[in-house]
Amino acid sequence: MIYVGAFIAIQFIIVTAILLYRNHNPQGVLLIMGILMMTIGLFIGLENVDVTGTTGLVAFDLFKKIEETFTSNLMNVGFMIMTIGGYVDYMKRIKASDALVYVSMQPLSLFKKFPYIAAISIIPIGQILFISIPSATGLGLLLVASIMPVLIRIGVSKLTAVSVITACTVFDMGPSSANTLRASELSELNSISYFLEYQLPIVIPMTIVLMLLYYITSRYYDKKDAAKKPAQTEKVVHENFDVDVPLIYAVLPLLPIVLLIVFSRYLQLFNPPIELNTTTAMIISLFVAIIFELIRVKSITKMFENLKYFWEGMGKVFASVVTLIVSAEIFSNGLISLGFIEALVQGSTHLGFSGAVIGVIIAIIIFLAATLMGSGNASFFSFGPLIPGIAQRFGMVPVDMVLPMQLSASMGRATSPIAGVVIATAEIAGVSTFELAKRNMIPLGGTLLFMLIYNQLFL
Incomplete structure (x- = not known):
């Protein structure tokens, strides 16, 4: 029966892809397809609706699942995304983003001749930040607010800037990562040991390959796009730029990142420790x-007037990003309820x-599952519990199988047009989620191939 469910899931995936390709509302498509899959899963007896406290009627439980998904997202990542979206809009309104661009352009002016080197240099820096800020969507939005304007000013396109920003989040590593903690548990290792002894040795050469691939593909795509609209590209690269706010405002877009690094558990600068x-x-x-603005404008009325853009930014992000993340999660639950993940594993082991x-094979499947589901956690957590048993069956050390699977899950996430980090950064930057996912596919597909070969030969 589980293979019947998987076959049905594939049909839904095809229909969903067609509807999204035809530009139907993605929230509606994903939500309805997810509910339909969960309903079919119930009828064929594969899985019950997982809700906290049943309503007493299965049909109502399906809709309660939507409510609980909204609630859980709003309480956690949803509210975080909304505050970041509001902050990004507020930074634009008070022109703090302009100040950061102006200040950053001075030392980075030498990169005007090498804009793509500047772009790919963001990747390792962002990955270091990702260890302290283990939220792909959160870090992505912070970098869009602080780094993307700088990259655009030195001559790369919006899509290139956003794609290298999402590349900063493609390796879930460090003790704060949920996938790392689960992977170390499955490998029967301490999370620090797993990070230092297993993740870092393979992530470092993977990062070099990733940077090289992004350099090549970004130049290719930008030249291809520039040929279609040369006038617009020329304007972006050579337009004069000045600011009319104090340059101290340049610290404001970076302030959240600075706070998160200084007040993290890893630096241990304070005793007792302080963590944000x-x-x-x-x-x-x-x-x-707000204090900066009050000092600058010297008007409480003007300060409050500007503050409204924070709330409006939160509302826009909720309507465009949070609703899409919730719908994508319902769609993922639908795939799981039809036994799609379990069927993939069983089919692979029986060959x-x-x-x-x-x-x-399973690492590639997890990569593709993360692409389909838009979640590295969902795909890895779905497969993860099965890995130790499979490794034992073949006489392998669990970590040798777990490590590439864990990394492939986070890489697959960045190639998905329904992933939270792709949706959020694309929406804030004003680019297409599908174009962004397409930009990421070749570099991450190539890096996945490198990882699988490197893991077999050297680890």
Whole structure:
């Protein structure tokens, strides 16, 4: 029966892809397809609706699942995304983003001749930040607010700037990553040992390959796009730029990142330790920005007038980003309820391949599942519990199978047009989620191939 469910899931995936390609509302498509898959899963007896406290009627439980998905997202990542979206809009309104661009352009002016080197240099820096800020969407939005304007001014396109920003989040690593914690648990290792002894040795060469691939593909796509609209590209690169706010405002877009790094558990600068999460750092930064504005405009009325753009930014992000993330999660639940993930695993193990080949196949499947589901956590957590048993069956050390699977999940996420980080950064930057996912596919597909070969030969 599980293969019947998987076959039905594939039909839904095809229909969903067609509807999205035809520009139907993505929230509506994903939500309705997810509910339909969950309903069919119930009828064929594959899975019950997982809700906290049933309503007493299965049909109503389906809709309660939507409510709980909205609630859980709003309480966690949803509110964080909304505060970041509001902060980004507020930074634009008070021209703090302009100040950051102006200040950054001075030392980066030498990169005007090498804009793509500047762009790919963001990747390792962002990955270091990702260890301290283990939220792909959160870090992506922070970098869109602070780094993207700089990259655009030195001559790369919006899509190139956003794509290298999402590349900063393609390796879930460090002890704060949920996938890392789960992977270390499945590997029966301490999370620090897993990070230092297993993740870093493979992520470092993967990062070099990733940077090279982004350099090549970004230049190719930008030249291709520039041929279609040369006048617009010329304007972006050579337009004069000045600011009419104090240059101290340049610190405001970067302030949340600075706070998150300084007040993290890893630096241990304070005793007892002080730790901030992303949302708290955004709110603190907002109040600092309000004080800056009050000093500059010397008018409480004007200060409050500008502050409304923070709330409006939160509302826009809720309507465009949070609703899409919730719909994507319902769609993911629908795939799981039809046994799509379990069928993929069972089908791979029954083909009679060796443990190494099975590991490669499952890593590729997880990459594709993350692309389809828009979530590295969902795809890895779905497969993860099965890995130790598969490794034991083939006489392998669990970490040798777990590591490439864990990394492939986070890479697959960045190639998905329904992933939170892709949706959020694309919406804020004003680019197409599908174009962004397409930009990421070749570099991440190539890096996945490199990882699988490198893992077999050297680790």
